Amino acid sequence: MKVAVIGCTHAGTSAIVNTAKLYPDAQITVYERNDNISFLSCGIALYVGGVVEDAQGLFYSTPQQLAELGVTTKMLHEVTSVNTDAKTLTARDLKTGIELTDTYDKLIVTTGSWPIIPKFEGIELDNIVLSKNFNHSNTIIEKAKSARNIVVVGAGYIGVELVEAFEMNGKQVTLIDAEDRILSKYLDPEFTARTEELLTSKGIQLALGEKVVKFNGENGKVSTVVTDKGEHAADMVILCIGFRPQTELLAGQVDMLPNGAIIVDKYMQTSKKDVFAAGDSCAVFYNPTRQHAYIPLATNAVRMGTLVARNLVTPTNEYMGTQGTSGIKIYEQNIAGTGMTETSARLAGLDVETSTFQDHYRPEFMPTHETVTLKVVYEKDSRRILGAQIMSEADLTQSINTISVCIQTGMTVDQLAFVDFFFQPHYNKPWNYLNSVGLQALAPVEAKQPVTI
Structure with missing residues (x-):
């Protein structure tokens, strides 16, 4: 069995390693256009901020490790075309320019995503950089050495983590976003407001509700960022506006969402037989x-990626879906969320209610007893849990993984009230805060029959 894999980051590495182990006789060839594989891009801010000193720790595989599994990795090879009917692909060696054509029995597409780059005037100026891969992280670190005023465009996870890292390195930092609050895709206003206060208390300038119009420069380098509401001095600009799937190779050959994300079935197969896809190139x-x-x-x-390997020959393990569970640490605050926010649920036209619990997470007789804020979003009629957010100086983020399971299994907020959680004063109160947020949401009991004593 000949297996061709296009792209080798998170999904690609998982698919390759598991395919090699499950099918030791398979002939696996990987095409990667970069000079490195399996870089943990979520660690860029930690690397930039100096928390991670050795960047090699952000790689979890190498071509040499894949070779030990019998995998052929063609680095700096860009796949230029794929014919899913003929089961062929064409790739160009970026060092020599030589093109080659290969055939496959099974194709795994893990081409990932790429930052959205709007066509702003002045976008070509020096010191305007992206934040996605290992080379970007090295560029950011090098250019930041001589930069005083750093502007980050985009207030998602990456943007917020970067401004924190730069502020801790003594830089003057501005965070710009067209939305009127940060992390708006992940958190509701009561959480983002507290986070914004935390950032501004550290001297970070927030330019929210502002749309970038253009970049001005001096001597070929960026000098100011111009928005529809003003200008911001900048020796360096990092674009973190969002990501789009890199799926042009399969355009018109498999089913996709309007934004180009590949649609796969529960076994990770595309609408074309023997073509599988995983990761940021896909819809979930x-x-x-x-x-x-x-x-x-x-x-x-x-x-x-792991499921691709397990379903490559025979449909075996179904994808259980996702809740989009994620977390972030901003200074001393630990924040996590899963599923829908109240904001996103209402925008989607859902009739929802919420329950918010705020209290000390463990007994007050303990030496410390930080406050936890937990919010659960649920459907009004069915009571089905749709999402949750948590914030505390204590690291209670793993609780969001518990609610992720609740959403995945279709649990109601009423059931959450009575789930069996342990009690130990080091960790919680007799009523765990997960129970408590459910108890608050319980509908009042109506007496159906007269009570006699």
Whole structure:
């Protein structure tokens, strides 16, 4: 069995390693256009901030390790075309320019995503950089050495983590976003407001509700970022506006969402037989809405890549869908979320209610007893849990993984109230905060019959 793999980051590495182990006789060839594989891009801010000193720790595989599994890895090879009917692909060696054609029995597409780059005037100026791969991280670190005023465009996870890292390195930092609050895709206003206060208290300038119009420069380097509401001095600009799937190779050959994300079935197969896909190039089945959606996350990617290998020959393990569960640490605050926010649920036209619990997470007689804020979003009629968010100086983020399971299994908020959780004063109260947020949501009991004593 000849297996061709296009792209080798999270999903690609998982698919390759598991395919090699499950099918030791398979002939696996990997095409990767970069000079490295399996880089943990979620660690860029940690690397930039100096928390991670050795960048090699952000790689979890190498071509040499894949070779030990019998895998042929063609680095700096860009696949230029794929014919899924003929089962062929063409690739160009980026060092020599020589093109080659290969055949396959099974094709695994893990081409990932790429940052969205709007066509702003002045986008070609020096010191305007992206934040996606290992080379980007090295460029950011090098250019930041001589930069005083750093502007980050895009207030998602990456943008927020970067401004924190730069502020801790003594830089003057501005965070720009067209939305009127940060992390708007992940958190509701009561959480983002507290996070914004935390950032501004550290001297970070927030330019929210501002749309970038153009970049001005001096001597070929960026000097200011111009928005529809003002200008911001910048020696360096990092674009973190979002990501789009890199799926042009399969355009018109497999089913996709309007944004180009490949649609796969529960066994990770595309609409074309023997063509599988995983990771940021794909749409995922989003359990809260029970529809396909584009949610590029490393956790989705490694699960999907592993499932590709297990289903490559025979449909074996079904994809269970995702809740888009994620977390972030901003200074001393630990924040996590899963599923839909109240904001996103209402925008989707869902009739929802919420329950928010705020209290000390463990007994007050303990030496410390930080406050936890937990919010659960659920359907009004069915009571089905759709999402949750948590925030605390104590690291309670793993609780969101528990609610992720609740969403995945279709649990109601009423059931959450009475789930069996242990009690130990080091960790919680007799009523765990997960129970408590469910108890608050319980509908009042109506007496059906007269009570006699």
